Amino acid sequence: MADRGAAGGPLRVAITGPALSEMRDQDRAANDTEIGGLLLGWWAPGTIIVRHAIVVRDPRSTGTSWTRRPRQSRRALADALAIFEHPLLGYVGDWHCHPQVCAASDRDLASLQRTSRQYRSPLALIVSLPDGTCDTRAAQDGMLVPVTTDDRPVLAAGDA
Numbered sequence: 001m002a003d004r005g006a007a008g009g010p011l012r013v014a015i016t017g018p019a020l021s022e023m024r025d026q027d028r029a030a031n032d033t034e035i036g037g038l039l040l041g042w043w044a045p046g047t048i049i050v051r052h053a054i055v056v057r058d059p060r061s062t063g064t065s066w067t068r069r070p071r072q073s074r075r076a077l078a079d080a081l082a083i084f085e086h087p088l089l090g091y092v093g094d095w096h097c098h099p100q101v102c103a104a105s106d107r108d109l110a111s112l113q114r115t116s117r118q119y120r121s122p123l124a125l126i127v128s129l130p131d132g133t134c135d136t137r138a139a140q141d142g143m144l145v146p147v148t149t150d151d152r153p154v155l156a157a158g159d160a
């Protein structure tokens, strides 16, 4: 379980590997509707390591909403884990893109908090914005927690 930073500092969300380009590529393909899916990675002390961003289709997505569909999510997760064959990889959160430059909405944060109650470790939410930035959030036990992010490469077991 990844607890908050050693001194109770912010949780670090490390976006590594192809995760960022996977979100950007999907974003460009989505035109003006929101697209999103699952973040795959693992936990290290004080850190959520995000390695992949996979797509979960929401046939009802619009320009302002994308909803994670449970059945599609389970299938997308199983397919991705079979393809990537990485021993540590698992579900660590959600991502979606916003066609407009606006941060995670109250609805996005409420959904993150709700989902985080189902997991012992913290979950991340990454909102990919059209200006190339990301709004990165995290929650644990139903509460939002402070986050730091960086794009430094992370070396961890299985990364070699």
Ligand SMILES: [Zn+2]
Residues within 6 Å of the ligand: 096, 098, 104, 105, 108, 127
């Ligand atoms: Zn949103």
